[in-house]
Amino acid sequence: MFFGTYTHNLDDAGRLTIPSKLRESVAEHEHSPRLFLTCGAERCIVAYTQSRVSDIMAGMRDGSVSRRQAREFKRIFGGEGAMEAWDKQGRIMLPDTLKAYAGISREITIVGAMDCFEIWDTAAYERHRKAARASYDKVAGKVIQ
Amino acid sequence: MFFGTYTHNLDDAGRLTIPSKLRESVAEHEHSPRLFLTCGAERCIVAYTQSRVSDIMAGMRDGSVSRRQAREFKRIFGGEGAMEAWDKQGRIMLPDTLKAYAGISREITIVGAMDCFEIWDTAAYERHRKAARASYDKVAGKVIQ
DNA sequence: GTTATTTTGGGGAATTCTGGCAAAATTTGA
DNA sequence: TCAAATTTTGCCAGAATTCCCCAAAATAAC
Numbered sequence: 001m002f003f004g005t006y007t008h009n010l011d012d013a014g015r016l017t018i019p020s021k022l023r024e025s026v027a028e029h030e031h032s033p034r035l036f037l038t039c040g041a042e043r044c045i046v047a048y049t050q051s052r053v054s055d056i057m058a059g060m061r062d063g064s065v066s067r068r069q070a071r072e073f074k075r076i077f078g079g080e081g082a083m084e085a086w087d088k089q090g091r092i093m094l095p096d097t098l099k100a101y102a103g104i105s106r107e108i109t110i111v112g113a114m115d116c117f118e119i120w121d122t123a124a125y126e127r128h129r130k131a132a133r134a135s136y137d138k139v140a141g142k143v144i145q
Numbered sequence: 146m147f148f149g150t151y152t153h154n155l156d157d158a159g160r161l162t163i164p165s166k167l168r169e170s171v172a173e174h175e176h177s178p179r180l181f182l183t184c185g186a187e188r189c190i191v192a193y194t195q196s197r198v199s200d201i202m203a204g205m206r207d208g209s210v211s212r213r214q215a216r217e218f219k220r221i222f223g224g225e226g227a228m229e230a231w232d233k234q235g236r237i238m239l240p241d242t243l244k245a246y247a248g249i250s251r252e253i254t255i256v257g258a259m260d261c262f263e264i265w266d267t268a269a270y271e272r273h274r275k276a277a278r279a280s281y282d283k284v285a286g287k288v289i290q
Numbered sequence: 291g292t293t294a295t296t297t298t299g300g301g302g303a304a305t306t307c308t309g310g311c312a313a314a315a316t317t318t319g320a
Numbered sequence: 321t322c323a324a325a326t327t328t329t330g331c332c333a334g335a336a337t338t339c340c341c342c343a344a345a346a347t348a349a350c
Contacts, residue, residue: 001198003181005224005242009339013297017338041216087299090337111224114202118220132217137186139218142209144201154329158307162328232309234328 001025002112007122010106014099015091019110022117023090037098037119038081042128045098045119050083052115094119146170147257152267155251159244160236164255167262168235182243182264183226187273190243190264195228197260239264 006019018035026049027033036053040046048056056077060070080101084092094104107122120128151164163180171194172178181198185191193201201222205215225246229237239249252267265273 001223001228003223003226003228004240011339012341015298020337041213089300093297111220112226113216113219114223115219129220133221135214136184136218136221139210139214140186140222143205143218145204156329157331160308160329165327234310236328238307 001114002117003114004112006110008108008110010094010104010108011091014093016094016108016119017089017091018086020090022110022112023086032085034083034085035092036081036083037092037095038077039098039101040118043102043124045094045102045104046116047119048116146259147262148259149257151255153253153255155239155249155253156236158238159241160238161253161264162234162236163231165235167255167257168231177230179228179230180237181226181228182237182239183222184243184246185263188247188269190239190247190249192262192264193260198228 002022002025004019004021006022008017008019010016023033026035029051030049034050035047036050037045037047060073065073080095080097082095082098086092098104102119102121103124104119104121109120109122109125111118111120111125147167147170149164149166151167153162153164155161168178171180175194175196179195181193181195182190183193205218210218225240225242227238227240227243231237243249247264247266248269249264249266254265254267254270256263256265256270
């Protein structure tokens, strides 16, 4: 599980240090720790563990989407995505396409969201968060009895 | 189950000693005792056990909230949150974002609230309690036959 | 084949985090 | 009421993290 919000900077080569706590969370459950990065729903980059990706692929076969839809999904999910291992200093390269999609330049906010974590441009996340925070209590009321 | 009200102070590194009775309550049911801290409804920090968090996550899949709402919920719940184990002296770190949200500086009031406990700024809790006490009897009349 | 340019790896400083000792305070029991 | 046990807290030192910078290696361009 992934928790917490972290602000980091890209170095001048465009690398991002993954927060050590998130690396630990991945390493806890994965034999050879890797991250799958792809495009997220609200203009951010999502990072999944390998096993989460397997689950997503398996879940697609439950009949909720057509074969055609599944093919299209896999093209974007896989095509825009990248499976990356971090180096000895805990850094990964963010693919340029994903950086452009998420509007990332240098200042990054990393958000733990339970089953995945998200990589945002800091300014974009602050705007988003302000709006999302307003409706949080209402949703929380439904989810937490 | 969590009961009682306790007043503690943060140390200069921002750590809080969890009252020993509450630690016992967690340890009673959890194999490796940890607390999940996140933002509560009335400007306080809530602490849940791991198993309570699992239940909340599972409950989210019952269709009462949309996928979009679920994502936004996980961003705030997880992103503002932290899963912490206490150290040998029974202390945990309170994330800065949560301290700011709850208006916490140094003096803390910890309130056992059955399925969770809450961490308040002492002054804020005293104000809140005074107001909430007034409506207690009315609600209690409905709840307790 | 040589020169630019990009990619990869790592050293080391500043800062933050973590762990533990021991004093103070509180609770418990006699 | 007093002593013993437990809990809380202030303080300090060692460890870890991140980030900036530079060097080596690989790749591309001329």
